[in-house]
Each structure stands twice: as C-alpha cells, then as structure tokens.
Amino acid sequence: MSxxxxxxxxxxxxxxxxxxxxxxxxLPKYHFDRRPKRSRVAILNVDQYSPKLEGILEAALxxxxxxxxxxxxxxxxxxxxxxxGDAINTHRMLVFAAVECFRGLGAQSVLVxxxxxxxxxxxxxxxxxxxxxxxxxxxxxxxxxxRDELVRTRxxxxxxxxxxxxxPRTILESDLVVSMPKIKSHHWSGxxxxxxxxxxxxxxMRYGWPKNILHWVGIQESILDICATVPLxxxxxxxxxxxxxxxxxxxxxxxxxxxxxxxxxxxxxxxCARLMGLEPNRxxxxxxASRFLGNSSTALIDQAGEAPTPPRTPFxxxxxxxxxxxxx
Amino acid sequence: MPVLxxxxxxxxxxxxxxxxxxxxxxxxxxxxxxxxxxxxxxxxNELTQRQLSSGGWGTNxxxxxxALEPSCLAALAVTPWSDAAYGAHxxxxxSQNPNGSWPAFVxxxxxxxxxTSLASIALRDCVPNIPVRLRGLHWLLNSAGKESNWLxxxxxxxxxxxxxxxxxxxxxxxxxxxxxxxxxxSFAILALNQIPCTCGDFGHAANRVNLGIEMxxxxxxxxxxxxxxxxxxxxxxxxxxxxxxxxALLALSERKEHLVAQxxxxxxxxxxxxxxxxxxxxWAVLALAAHGRPIESRLTCLMSLPDxxxxxxxxxxxAVSLALGCHDTLSAFxxxx
Numbered sequence: 001m002s003x004x005x006x007x008x009x010x011x012x013x014x015x016x017x018x019x020x021x022x023x024x025x026x027l028p029k030y031h032f033d034r035r036p037k038r039s040r041v042a043i044l045n046v047d048q049y050s051p052k053l054e055g056i057l058e059a060a061l062x063x064x065x066x067x068x069x070x071x072x073x074x075x076x077x078x079x080x081x082x083x084x085g086d087a088i089n090t091h092r093m094l095v096f097a098a099v100e101c102f103r104g105l106g107a108q109s110v111l112v113x114x115x116x117x118x119x120x121x122x123x124x125x126x127x128x129x130x131x132x133x134x135x136x137x138x139x140x141x142x143x144x145x146x147r148d149e150l151v152r153t154r155x156x157x158x159x160x161x162x163x164x165x166x167x168p169r170t171i172l173e174s175d176l177v178v179s180m181p182k183i184k185s186h187h188w189s190g191x192x193x194x195x196x197x198x199x200x201x202x203x204x205m206r207y208g209w210p211k212n213i214l215h216w217v218g219i220q221e222s223i224l225d226i227c228a229t230v231p232l233x234x235x236x237x238x239x240x241x242x243x244x245x246x247x248x249x250x251x252x253x254x255x256x257x258x259x260x261x262x263x264x265x266x267x268x269x270x271x272c273a274r275l276m277g278l279e280p281n282r283x284x285x286x287x288x289a290s291r292f293l294g295n296s297s298t299a300l301i302d303q304a305g306e307a308p309t310p311p312r313t314p315f316x317x318x319x320x321x322x323x324x325x326x327x328x
Numbered sequence: 329m330p331v332l333x334x335x336x337x338x339x340x341x342x343x344x345x346x347x348x349x350x351x352x353x354x355x356x357x358x359x360x361x362x363x364x365x366x367x368x369x370x371x372x373n374e375l376t377q378r379q380l381s382s383g384g385w386g387t388n389x390x391x392x393x394x395a396l397e398p399s400c401l402a403a404l405a406v407t408p409w410s411d412a413a414y415g416a417h418x419x420x421x422x423s424q425n426p427n428g429s430w431p432a433f434v435x436x437x438x439x440x441x442x443x444t445s446l447a448s449i450a451l452r453d454c455v456p457n458i459p460v461r462l463r464g465l466h467w468l469l470n471s472a473g474k475e476s477n478w479l480x481x482x483x484x485x486x487x488x489x490x491x492x493x494x495x496x497x498x499x500x501x502x503x504x505x506x507x508x509x510x511x512x513x514s515f516a517i518l519a520l521n522q523i524p525c526t527c528g529d530f531g532h533a534a535n536r537v538n539l540g541i542e543m544x545x546x547x548x549x550x551x552x553x554x555x556x557x558x559x560x561x562x563x564x565x566x567x568x569x570x571x572x573x574x575x576a577l578l579a580l581s582e583r584k585e586h587l588v589a590q591x592x593x594x595x596x597x598x599x600x601x602x603x604x605x606x607x608x609x610x611w612a613v614l615a616l617a618a619h620g621r622p623i624e625s626r627l628t629c630l631m632s633l634p635d636x637x638x639x640x641x642x643x644x645x646x647a648v649s650l651a652l653g654c655h656d657t658l659s660a661f662x663x664x665x
Contacts, residue, residue, distance in 0.1 A: 118556055120607075121608045148387070150433065166436070187561065187562050206432050208442070208509065209509070210558075212501070213505065249566060250561070250562070
C-alpha cells in the first residue's frame with residue numbers, strides 16, 4: 001500500500017489534533033514540588049474536651065519546634081453550621097487552647113478566621129457554637145472570610161481549570177496559617193480533613209453559599225488548586241469526637257479520642273484517614289497531593305505520640321466511597 | 329453604646345407622644361430605653377459615617393474595598409433623597425458592568441453576580457436611573473441556573489441524583505455557570521416583580537418569575553423553611569436557615585396561601601424565639617411582616633440586642649435598619665403592606 005501526500009496530510013492533522021487533546025492531560029498539573037524530605041506527625045490520645053487541652057497542646061507543639069515569635073498566626077477551624085449535640089464543627093475549646101499556646105509561643109497576633117460554606121449568618125454560627133462568648137472573653141479577633149477584602153490570586157496548580165480565585169487578604173498576608181479541621185467523612189469528597197478545610201477560605205461574597213463553582217469544576221481538583229495556592233503551614237485536627245457516615249452535616253458523632261498535629265497537611269490527612277480505617281491513597285486529593293504538596297507514605301513520616309493504628313471498625317462512609325475501606 | 333442623648337429624646341418627644349408607643353418601639357441599652365426611631369436614626373447615622381468617598385460601603389467599618397451587598401442594603405436603609413442616598417445611587421450607576429450586571433465588589437471580574445437584583449431594587453424610584461435599571465433587569469432575565477440547560481437537566485435526572493430537586497424548576501445562581509439557589513432566586517423575583525411593563529424583551533418576565541417561585545417551592549426543607557437550596561441530600565433532610573427562609577418568604581409574599589409558604593412561616597415563627605443574631609432576626613422581622621404576622625415581640629427582641637449601632641458588619645447594620653423601618657423596606661421590595 002502506497003502512502004499518498006493526501007494520506008500523509010490527513011494523518012499529520014490527526015496526530016496534531018490528538019496531541020492537542022491529550023498533551024494537556026499528560027502534562028503535570030502542578031508547577032512545583034513542595035514536599036519536604038521528611039514530615040512529622042503527632043497523634044495524641046485525648047478523651048474529652050476540657051481545660052487540660054491547653055497543656056496537652058503546649059507539650060505537643062514542643063515536638064515541632066515552630067518559631068512564631070513576632071509572627072501573625074491565623075487559626076482556621078471548620079465552622080459549618082450548628083445543630084445541638086452534633087459533631088460538625090471544630091470544638092471551640094481546642095481552638096481557644098491553640099490561641100493561648102501560640103500567644104504563649106510569642107506570636108505577634110493570633111486570630112481565628114472562617115468562611116462557613118452553607119450558613120450566611122456567620123455570627124449566628126459563632127453564637128450558637130459558643131465561639132462568640134469565648135472570642136469576647138479572651139479578646140480574640142475573628143475574621144469572616146466570606147466577607148474579607150479580596151485579592152485576585154493566580155492558582156499555583158491547574159487541576160480545576162480555574163486560572164485564578166479571589167482570596168481573602170487575611171489569609172494571604174498571614175505568616176502562619178493553621179488548618180484546624182474536624183475529622184469527618186464527607187459525602188462529596190470522601191473525607192474532610194486539613195486540605196478540604198481550606199474550602200473555607202474561598203469567599204462566599206464572591207462565590208456564593210455554598211461555594212458552588214468548586215463543585216462544578218471538581219471538588220478534588222479544587223482542593224488541590226487551593227492547597228497549592230494558599231499557604232498552609234500547620235495542622236491541628238480535632239478527632240476527639242469525629243463524624244462518620246453522611247458528613248459533613250448529617251453524619252453521626254463518633255468518639256475517636258485523638259488529636260493529630262503535623263507540619264505537613266498531606267501527612268496529617270493521610271494519618272487521619274488511617275485512623276479512620278480508610279486507605280489514604282484511595283482518596284483522590286490525598287493521593288495526588290502526595291506527588292507535590294507533602295508526604296502520605298508512612299516511610300516519610302516521623303511519627304510522634306501514638307501509632308496510626310486503624311480502628312477495629314472503620315468509619316462509615318456513604319456508598320459512593322465504600323472503596324476507601326482497606327478490605328475492599 | 330452611648331446612652332440616650334437628652335436632645336434626641338426631646339426631639340423625639342416633640343413629635344411622637346410617648347404614651348402611644350408600644351414596647352417594640354423602644355430599645356433597651358445599658359439600662360436606658362431608646363425609642364425605636366431614635367435607634368434607627370443612630371444606625372443610619374453610623375451607616376452614613378461609614379460611607380466611602382465613592383458612595384459605596386465596605387463589608388465592615390474598616391474595609392476600604394467597596395462591596396455591593398452592603399452598598400445596596402445601605403442604599404436602601406439610608407434616608408431617601410439624602411446626600412448619602414444620592415452618593416449611593418451615583419456609586420451604583422458607575423459600578424454597573426458593561427453587560428448590564430453588577431459585580432460582587434469593585435474590582436471584581438465583570439461577568440456579573442446575584443447582586444444585580446439588589447442593585448436594581450436599590451435604584452428604584454428615581455427616573456434618571458431607569459435605563460440603567462432596565463439593563464440590569466434585562467441581564468437578569470437572561471441569567472439562569474445551569475440546570476436550565478437540557479444537558480445538565482438530563483444529568484440531574486439520570487446520573488446525579490444525590491440532591492433531591494426538580495431541575496425543570498430553575499431560578500437564578502449566585503454567579504454565572506452554577507445552579508440556582510434560594511437567596512439569589514428570591515432577590516431576582518423581587519427585582520423582576522418591579523418591571524414596569526411586559527413589553528418587548530420583558531414579555532417573558534412573568535414566566536421566569538413563576539418558574540422561580542416554583543423552584544423555591546420545590547427546594548423547601550421537608551419540615552418547613554429553606555436553607556441555601558439543598559432540602560434533602562443523600563436521602564437525609566438538611567436543616568433550614570432563618571435568613572434563607574426569610575428571604576424566600578419575602579419572594580413568596582404573593583403566595584401566602586401556599587402550604588410550603590405557610591409551613592415556612594410557622595417554622596420561622598418557632599425558630600426566631602430567643603434568636604440573638606441581628607442579621608437573621610432582621611430578615612425574619614421583614615418576612616413575618618410581609619406575611620401579615622405580628623412582629624412586635626420580634627422587634628423588641630431585635631432592639632434589645634446590645635450595641636446595635638456598633639455592629640461591625642455593614643450589611644447586618646443596614647439589615648437592622650431595614651427591619652426597624654419595616655414598612656418602608658417592604659415597599660421598596662415591592663411588597664403590599
């Protein structure tokens with residue numbers, strides 16, 4: 001069979017068209033490698049929320065040699081909504097213990113910041129969850145990230161296809177951002193831990209309630225783009241009472257008795273997933289983040305405190321995420 | 329909060345006999361009773377102080393970035409025909425996007441936002457604003473939730489059924505390229521109800537409004553009330569929110585007899601008992617008034633909250649003023665009072 005000039009032209013055009021479609025899919029979607037050589041995680045056994053948390057946290061922070069002297073620190077809890085008795089939000093006692101610890105370590109300022117994704121009335125959530133009273137009593141500034149001044153910020157990864165996001169100045173200009181998630185299963189993203197918690201920095205004022213654009217461009221993809229762009233320096237995850245099942249709002253409270261601290265959000269989330277009895281590398285955003293944002297492998301994590309032993313009964317998840325369980 | 333000034337009280341007494349005032353017409357602050365109108369005047373004064381040189385408002389007392397939600401609510405709250413109101417109107421006229429929409433804040437991308445509805449409402453009653461308003465309303469009519477497209481309708485019917493809703497009933501999104509939600513749909517209904525005629529491009533406005541109303545009714549929570557727009561997810565009912573419920577009820581004030589509206593009113597009346605958040609309480613007062621329910625005890629509760637005129641969030645401050653001037657506000661929203 002002879003190849004004519006026409007065949008050659010058509011073939012070349014086909015190859016070019018195929019390349020134009022497939023090359024972007026093959027190119028890496030991250031533009032840097034921020035993984036530390038080794039990461040550190042501390043797992044602490046904590047039975048209940050009590051005034052003792054401050055001492056426990058203070059001792060645990062010593063393990064990380066964090067220098068916050070003269071720095072501005074932002075604590076970003078997970079404050080979604082409030083239903084009495086539910087384990088939806090990061091417990092206020094943990095957040096305020098962390099404020100005291102960072103103040104004690106010499107931080108210039110420590111503030112609490114969050115942009116709830118469902119509830120437009122942030123002050124109502126603060127009132128009902130007991131945060132407001134503590135904020136006033138301890139004279140701690142709270143910034144509503146849904147209504148902060150915004151800065152147009154180019155995304156530093158391209159999983160979602162979004163080129164930029166408007167992000168709160170408070171987060172972008174702080175020296176140390178601490179993600180303080182509630183350890184929960186999540187019906188859309190499998191789990192919601194320190195990286196998913198950063199959805200709260202996306203301002204409702206610009207993206208609505210809920211921040212629906214992040215769902216349309218892909219939740220896993222958005223988590224990666226946001227965490228590649230927004231500085232996330234430290235994690236204190238609240239698993240004293242966690243949530244399983246139909247999280248983040250309608251799940252069931254589950255006593256876990258753990259706090260997880262880490263200087264690497266990917267290590268923190270991988271460890272939390274293990275403690276939930278889930279396989280971290282089956283959670284798409286943890287698996288992908290371990291290629292450029294941090295370490296998920298236990299071989300690269302210096303473990304302090306307790307071992308990341310899975311529970312006898314893994315956390316329940318909605319049917320779409322059953323495959324996160326080790327046994328499947 | 330400073331106590332009631334003597335001149336404020338004497339000015340008030342001079343035109344309103346104290347004996348006729350009900351409890352709801354007083355605010356109690358630091359042991360001092362403040363009449364309703366004086367409190368409102370103080371809040372309006374505070375709003376005026378916060379107005380930026382462009383005529384708009386930032387999200388809080390310290391913010392210099394002008395945002396549209398506080399600007400629109402404050403424009404509705406300040407005294408009509410005052411310098412503050414003129415400045416606010418000038419700002420809104422200047423900040424319209426080339427496509428007729430309004431952004432979320434000054435400097436935002438120019439593709440438009442849900443605040444087009446609020447800006448159109450804030451620019452009411454002023455003849456020179458009519459062309460600008462009409463362009464805004466025109467943009468609004470051409471804007472729709474993503475589920476209005478057949479492809480997404482099909483997706484929500486077949487593969488993506490975790491959230492219970494009828495994609496045939498769509499309203500308005502917060503921002504383009506997302507689906508319809510309760511608050512933007514409610515404000516769009518309130519804005520489009522103010523279209524002066526049904527001629528030309530506005531011929532299908534009534535159909536869009538009816539579709540939006542059907543969407544609100546479809547998205548109600550099973551036990552009454554509304555949240556952002558997810559009544560049931562993964563088979564589990566989600567809880568309603570006070571402010572979302574109140575805004576939806578404002579848009580449904582012409583459907584008072586509908587069972588979903590009535591259950592929303594009942595839920596709201598139950599829930600606002602003891603509520604201590606000025607934003608939610610203010611919207612609840614407006615919604616209950618629009619549905620002909622008694623609001624005196626709710627107003628008393630609102631006015632008893634401490635330091636109302638020092639609220640940091642400007643949108644909340646304006647909402648409280650709008651609730652205190654309930655009759656005027658409902659009129660601005662096109663509600664029969």
